[in-house]
Amino acid sequence: MNYFFNKNGPLISTYFVIAIVFWLVFLIIIPQLYMLDLSFRPNLPPLLRGGPDDVHTLTHYKYFIFGSETSDDPYNYVDIGVFFNTISTAIFVTIINLCFCYPIAFYMAKVASPNTSRLLIVSLIIPFWINELLRSFALRILFAGEGVINNILLGTGLIDSGINFIAMDVALYTGLTYAYILLMIFPLYNAIESLDKNQLEAAKDLGSSTIRTHWRIVIPHAKAGIASGCTMVFMLTAGALATPVVLSSPNTYWFTQLIYQWFNMNDNWSRGSAYSILLLTVSVVFVLLMMRIFKVKIGEIIR
Amino acid sequence: MSADVELQNVSVTFGSFYAAKNVSVKIKEGEFFSFLGPSGCGKTTLLRAISGFLDPSEGKVLIGGQDMAGIGPNKRPTSLIFQNLALFPLMSVADNIAFSLEVRGVGKAERRKRADELLELIALTGQGDKKVHELSGGQRQRVAIARALAIEPEVLLLDEPLSALDLKLRQKMRTELRAIQKRVGITFIYITHDQGEALTMSDRVAVMNEGELEQVGLCDDVYDFPHTPFVATFVGENNPFYGKVISVEGDMVKVESHGNIFSAKAGKIEDKHIHKFSNGDDVIMFIRPESIFIKNENNKLDNNFIAKVNTIEFEGNLKNIYLSINSNMNVRFSVPNAVDTSELSNGKDVELTFSSQKAIVLPRGSLAVD
Ligand SMILES: Nc1ncnc2c1ncn2[C@@H]1O[C@H](COP(=O)(O)OP(=O)(O)O)[C@@H](O)[C@H]1O
Ligand SMILES: [Mg+2]
DSSP states (O other): OHHHHHHHHHHHHHHHHHHHHHIIIIIIIHHHHHHHHHHTSOOOOGGGTTSTTOOOOOHHHHHHHHOOTTSSSSSOHHHHHHHHHHHHHHHHHHHHHHHHHHHHHHIIIIISOHHHHHHHHHHHHGGGGSOHHHHHHHHHHHHSTTSHHHHHHHHTTSOSSOOOTTTTTHHHHHHHHHHTHHHHHHHHHHHHHTSOHHHHHHHHHTTOOHHHHIIIIIHHHHHHHHHHHHHHHHHHHHTOOHHHHHHSOTTOOOHHHHHHIIIIISOOHHHHHHHHHHHHHHHHHHHHHHHHHHTOOHHHHHO | OOOOEEEEEEEEEETTEEEEEEEEEEEOTTOEEEEEOOTTSSHHHHHHHHHTSSOOSEEEEEETTEEOTTOOGGGSSEEEEBTTBOOOTTSBHHHHHTHHHHTTTOOHHHHHHHHHHHHHHTTOTTOTTSBGGGSOHHHHHHHHHHHHHTTOOSEEEEESTTTTSOHHHHHHHHHHHHHHHHHHOOEEEEEESOHHHHHHHOSEEEEEETTEEEEEEEHHHHHHSOSSHHHHHHSSOOEEEEEEEEEEETTEEEEEETTEEEEEEEOBSSSSOBOOOOTTOEEEEEEOGGGOEEOSSSOOOSEEEEEEEEEEEEETTEEEEEEEEETTEEEEEEEETTSOOTTOOTTOEEEEEEOGGGOEEEEOOOOSOO
């Protein structure tokens, strides 16, 4: 701390400390703690808040598991189903994303000339100047029953009747994968970039096949980048709202859509909070799991 | 097993730039062969052409008599040691050494056995479980050698592997490398910009300049009979005397330079032929610092000249004495440290002497250092 102050001077150091503390305390810790507390309280009209009925309760978490008391089902199949579907789809999307981005990142970092790789980076970034909602609608146009892809396939005679990409959730998967591609590519790119090219040549010289070189040399070297990319993509995918709203099939629900409903349409903030906390918990567990699997420390992930 | 390597008119171009130009050389099997040249002269480029990381733009690379065109680095009987070693930092020392066996599907126990054998060869017995970063510079060096030897290559290629080490370690590693080469008996192709390294370790050297081979030969031949002014000045130290031929008698040439007349041997053009000079030719006569002596009763040789002492430099075992004949001709010679130089005060004229047998005349050409 002393070192930090001496290095940056008192003015800048004070600014940093205040900015970081403000950001952490007011924008993250306090609202989250408030949400956590809210999730354990009954949903009361404003007048009754702080009154004798405002006690800590597990009712919202019970609701998530057992459903409403008036329903016949022993468990809340719908919400639990949506929850696990969201998580497993997010994992699936993360894996697809990794498989898709790894070759691109490797190509940019180690194969392409500096100019080509700059060009690639720019052409990856530019589409993201367009806002997420618009990008999702563009994909909808592409995948719709009367959409571009169907028209092309029908026109060339490859298929006889239109394929319902939306109902099959192909559009949703594509949209979610594409939405956070940069957050996968850049950590991977940074990690692979720092690998000494001689390592690749040495492996090749020793007789290693391309796949084995990746498996034994590149991937172990890039594991912090992989963990970092997977974590971010998973969290953002699981927490995405706009893309699922636009692209999911009518009978697919994303967990964030449920949260949104509780907060906004049903005006039940405490249940919304409980559902948010559930999602947050799973995300944190996922991060810890990634760190475990890739044997990396939190500092390496954030790098 | 060991193989010979032949380069036939090999050229490598980057755009219109020739990094290697028409290089032809035959490296014998089991030989310790060095390419020696200043940095940027194309040594690494040649080595990459031999190992298969780049294809020559023209010419052929033959290993064991077989044309290597279209054969990748992982399929050639060569093994390359990189300038920065390129050890795998996330693997243990034993895994590094046995990597080439792992990729060939050799079982774990067998790999470990082979790694242990190689660790013994490089005098690192029992250190297989360490991580690379736990080793010292010299130990890493040896691990890189062991890793390259594990595939039992027929030719080992070494790209300035000692350049990162400090002087003492470098000298120790020279001896060690030479000993390892003798033990395994395979062809070593070594590249370096350090002439001391090349001369102490190699059977033969090839001196390179700007992508071309200037001279190939035994170390002492290259040192004693340089074929070009570049070789004369790049390999070891030399005093270039610019001058004109005034007479030729057999292989002895009389040269007039800076008001002195010297007699010297005509330099060689190839191993068997010497340069033919005629009167009036512009030439350079070379005489090495260790072949010049202060003239006295015991030391009277057939060439003599007078020069003024500028500085005396102490270099441990030697003393270097810098003198000038006139304002644009400087000379340097060296004497063992034990020799008394108290009479050589700065600014004093001294008479020096050298043998015509030690002086070599070559046509004018570019020098390594000006
Ligand atoms: N891939 C390349 N593209 C363009 N020029 C290169 C490339 N590799 C080497 N060169 C050039 O070729 C020359 C010889 O390089 P190199 O073989 O590395 O020299 P050395 O190993 O003797 O120091 C240098 O001028 C270098 O700039
Ligand atoms: Mg080099």
